[in-house]
Amino acid sequence: MMNILVTGANGQLGNEMRRVSKSSGNHYVFTDVAELDITDLNAIRRIIDKENIQVIVNCAAYTNVDKAEDDYATADLLNNKAVENLSMAAKESGSTLIHISTDYVFKGDRNIPCHEDWTTDPLGVYGITKLAGEKAILESGCRYLIFRTAWLYSPFGNNFVKTMQRLTSERETLNVVFDQVGTPTYAGDLAALIYKIIENNFLNRQGIYHYSNEGVCSWYDFAKEICALSGNCCDIQPCHSDEFPSKVKRPHFSVLDKTKVKKTFGITVPYWKDSLVKCIEELKQK
Ligand SMILES: NC(=O)C1=CN([C@@H]2O[C@H](COP(=O)(O)OP(=O)(O)OC[C@H]3O[C@@H](n4cnc5c(N)ncnc54)[C@H](OP(=O)(O)O)[C@@H]3O)[C@@H](O)[C@H]2O)C=CC1
Numbered sequence: 001m002m003n004i005l006v007t008g009a010n011g012q013l014g015n016e017m018r019r020v021s022k023s024s025g026n027h028y029v030f031t032d033v034a035e036l037d038i039t040d041l042n043a044i045r046r047i048i049d050k051e052n053i054q055v056i057v058n059c060a061a062y063t064n065v066d067k068a069e070d071d072y073a074t075a076d077l078l079n080n081k082a083v084e085n086l087s088m089a090a091k092e093s094g095s096t097l098i099h100i101s102t103d104y105v106f107k108g109d110r111n112i113p114c115h116e117d118w119t120t121d122p123l124g125v126y127g128i129t130k131l132a133g134e135k136a137i138l139e140s141g142c143r144y145l146i147f148r149t150a151w152l153y154s155p156f157g158n159n160f161v162k163t164m165q166r167l168t169s170e171r172e173t174l175n176v177v178f179d180q181v182g183t184p185t186y187a188g189d190l191a192a193l194i195y196k197i198i199e200n201n202f203l204n205r206q207g208i209y210h211y212s213n214e215g216v217c218s219w220y221d222f223a224k225e226i227c228a229l230s231g232n233c234c235d236i237q238p239c240h241s242d243e244f245p246s247k248v249k250r251p252h253f254s255v256l257d258k259t260k261v262k263k264t265f266g267i268t269v270p271y272w273k274d275s276l277v278k279c280i281e282e283l284k285q286k
Pocket residue numbers: 007008009010011012013014032033036037038039058059060061062063078100101102103130148149150151152153157158187
């Protein structure tokens with residue numbers, strides 16, 4: 001039996017990890033900041049020791065992209081320094097670190113899907129700190145799998161799906177950017193992949209992998225689909241990034257190429273609209 005530590009377990013991905021691992025024969029230890037603050041290296045060491053941890057799944061992060069622009073220190077503490085802590089503790093204990101990164105490590109100025117080995121060039125503080133976290137893992141010498149994902153949503157926590165459900169029920173019109181293109185990802189699908197890797201002990205397949213749902217859309221297309229599936233009536237209009245008030249620059253094209261993850265783990269990936277239907281059905285039942 002393996003012991004698996006999940007950090008940031010009250011977030012979107014953390015909650016989906018709780019759900020997918022319910023019937024596992026392995027022992028999952030779920031923690032959020034109250035049980036384990038990942039900025040505290042000694043607290044990480046203690047829990048690894050106490051629970052005899054072999055795998056760490058880091059679902060904790062600073063994910064507010066707009067706020068990060070004004071709060072580099074906190075974003076860096078969580079997305080970089082705390083990740084360095086986890087990787088040091090993983091190295092010391094011989095455990096494997098499964099970590100999540102983002103499409104925002106790319107500048108996104110080419111309209112072909114981004115490969116794992118492309119040069120990274122983040123446009124904002126969130127992406128810069130997430131990239132620094134990736135580098136800290138690589139430099140630590142611990143065993144790792146890093147999954148760069150994109151546009152995560154789930155019935156848990158805050159996300160674009162819930163924001164759009166609210167706005168399209170409250171407003172008659174809404175402007176949404178159409179010049180940022182990517183792929184939405186249901187956090188449950190990513191959790192299922194991570195669970196499969198742990199349960200099948202594919203932990204030695206170290207590397208950086210890209211994972212999102214299948215397909216391509218703009219935030220505008222995503223918003224239109226969310227609105228329609230939610231049964232809301234709102235006139236959603238496409239706008240350019242510079243017409244939407246935000247101080248952050250976001251990638252124009254950050255579709256992730258998933259060839260490597262599909263080949264390495266033998267998976268098929270759900271189409272983004274199919275997963276969105278499932279999530280919205282669940283939200284309707286809440
Ligand atoms: N959301 C997205 O669109 C995307 C996310 N990602 C990455 O995927 C991963 C999971 O994201 P997601 O599930 O959306 O994240 P969430 O923001 O939903 O969850 C993050 C969790 O981490 C917790 N946390 C904050 N500080 C600490 C701390 N010091 N110690 C332990 N836990 C802490 C938060 O608690 P609290 O809420 O109390 O602060 C929260 O429960 C992250 O690495 C993120 O960067 C990648 C691409 C897209």
